[in-house]
Amino acid sequence: MGELNILNVAGGDNAILIGDDPQDKIRAGRIIRDMLRRGYALLVEVERDGVKAFERAVDFDEKRCRYVIADFDPMNAREHDLDEQAAELRRVQEMSEQLATEAAKVQELKDGQSKTSEADTATDTAATGEPVRKRRGRPRRTVEASGARAVAVGRSAGG
Amino acid sequence: MAPAQSPWDAALAAEPEHGYAGLRHGLDLIAKRDSEWAGIPMPMDNNPMVIDRKFPNAEKLMEIGLAKTEREEDPEFDGATVRNRFWSWNRRSDVSVIQLANGRITYGITPGVHHFRLDFDTLRASDAWGLATEARAMNLLATLVNGRQFRQYLLTGMFIESSAKSKLSYIFRRLKPTVAIGKTAIGDGTRILACLCLHPIAYYSGTWAGAMCPTDDVIAHLMLMRGDEPMFWRRANQHPAYRPEAGL
Numbered sequence: 001m002g003e004l005n006i007l008n009v010a011g012g013d014n015a016i017l018i019g020d021d022p023q024d025k026i027r028a029g030r031i032i033r034d035m036l037r038r039g040y041a042l043l044v045e046v047e048r049d050g051v052k053a054f055e056r057a058v059d060f061d062e063k064r065c066r067y068v069i070a071d072f073d074p075m076n077a078r079e080h081d082l083d084e085q086a087a088e089l090r091r092v093q094e095m096s097e098q099l100a101t102e103a104a105k106v107q108e109l110k111d112g113q114s115k116t117s118e119a120d121t122a123t124d125t126a127a128t129g130e131p132v133r134k135r136r137g138r139p140r141r142t143v144e145a146s147g148a149r150a151v152a153v154g155r156s157a158g159g
Numbered sequence: 160m161a162p163a164q165s166p167w168d169a170a171l172a173a174e175p176e177h178g179y180a181g182l183r184h185g186l187d188l189i190a191k192r193d194s195e196w197a198g199i200p201m202p203m204d205n206n207p208m209v210i211d212r213k214f215p216n217a218e219k220l221m222e223i224g225l226a227k228t229e230r231e232e233d234p235e236f237d238g239a240t241v242r243n244r245f246w247s248w249n250r251r252s253d254v255s256v257i258q259l260a261n262g263r264i265t266y267g268i269t270p271g272v273h274h275f276r277l278d279f280d281t282l283r284a285s286d287a288w289g290l291a292t293e294a295r296a297m298n299l300l301a302t303l304v305n306g307r308q309f310r311q312y313l314l315t316g317m318f319i320e321s322s323a324k325s326k327l328s329y330i331f332r333r334l335k336p337t338v339a340i341g342k343t344a345i346g347d348g349t350r351i352l353a354c355l356c357l358h359p360i361a362y363y364s365g366t367w368a369g370a371m372c373p374t375d376d377v378i379a380h381l382m383l384m385r386g387d388e389p390m391f392w393r394r395a396n397q398h399p400a401y402r403p404e405a406g407l
Binding site for chain 1: 183213362369
């Protein structure tokens with residue numbers, strides 16, 4: 001049984017229980033989607049490397065009744081970006097080295113190299129090819145709402 | 160002969176007759192009808208509120224608290240606008256530059272030596288909360304923190320927790336901003352980075368009081384820190400340690 005505690009102003013915390021009953025799930029889905037639309041922060045309890053932690057839900061999959069969480073540590077975002085930039089630089093360097101090698105080989109061919117060596121070169125080029133680009137963006141993970149615990153916090157008025 | 164009531168039971172028994180209990184109950188019913196999941200903040204006389212601008216009817220609700228404070232009690236300032244506000248180290252005060260309705264410019268000084276005024280005004284705002292609400296919040300908090308932290312909270316009104324992500328430590332305090340503590344630049348000690356003040360939905364201006372009961376505010380801070388620390392910092396007002404609003 002999942003539980004969603006909503007911090008409430010007047011009546012105290014409201015708890016919404018999310019069971020396996022389809023009606024429960026539909027009702028919970030509508031409430032959660034509405035809360036996300038209104039800017040509530042939904043903190044869902046997840047297990048990360050065997051340790052329980054809370055993650056913010058960024059969306060809710062109503063069809064599967066699952067919280068969608070950004071499975072990405074925002075504190076490391078800059079480090080990840082820097083790593084990706086360094087990898088991109090390395091790829092560019094490798095490509096320019098390959099191009100230089102190919103240019104040298106083409107020059108050799110022009111100078112009257114054998115057909116066999118030409119075929120070898122073509123195979124090399126196809127094998128090395130353009131590096132496969134990694135998909136950018138945050139990988140996302142989902143958590144079953146009927147088995148998770150979550151706390152909803154309303155929009156902030158500052159302080 | 161009936162056994163004598165304990166002070167706790169007596170306080171709880173008197174709760175339905177408390178001045179604002181009826182209004183609180185009414186607002187709760189309206190909030191449920193309108194699917195306001197976090198409820199509707201309770202307007203109180205002489206306690207102006209600051210409400211999240213996107214909250215339905217926020218402007219109208221904020222008007223209610225203002226009625227008897229700035230408009231009726233001080234007609235000189237009716238229609239006045241604050242042109243600027245800055246901190247003066249020389250006076251150790253906030254200086255407000257005010258333009259009156261007739262165009263004249265004047266100024267006001269709010270001393271920033273201690274935070275007694277905030278403490279005192281929080282007492283008045285406490286009428287907005289219910290005992291049962293706070294009890295429910297305490298029950299929820301008990302399930303979110305470990306035994307030692309909960310004990311510390313019961314005895315001192317605060318507890319400490321460190322963030323595994325940022326390696327910062329936070330002291331969560333009841334009715335006071337959360338203190339964020341980090342290492343000094345050379346790493347041989349600790350220093351206060353900021354005091355983070357945040358109230359979900361609304362708060363009573365010039366007090367430590369949020370529209371939610373004190374422990375619910377603490378839970379909101381704790382959950383945001385655990386779930387999305389950058390968002391916690393973004394959403395909170397970051398008071399320097401020397402300001403009275405920091406509550407230190």
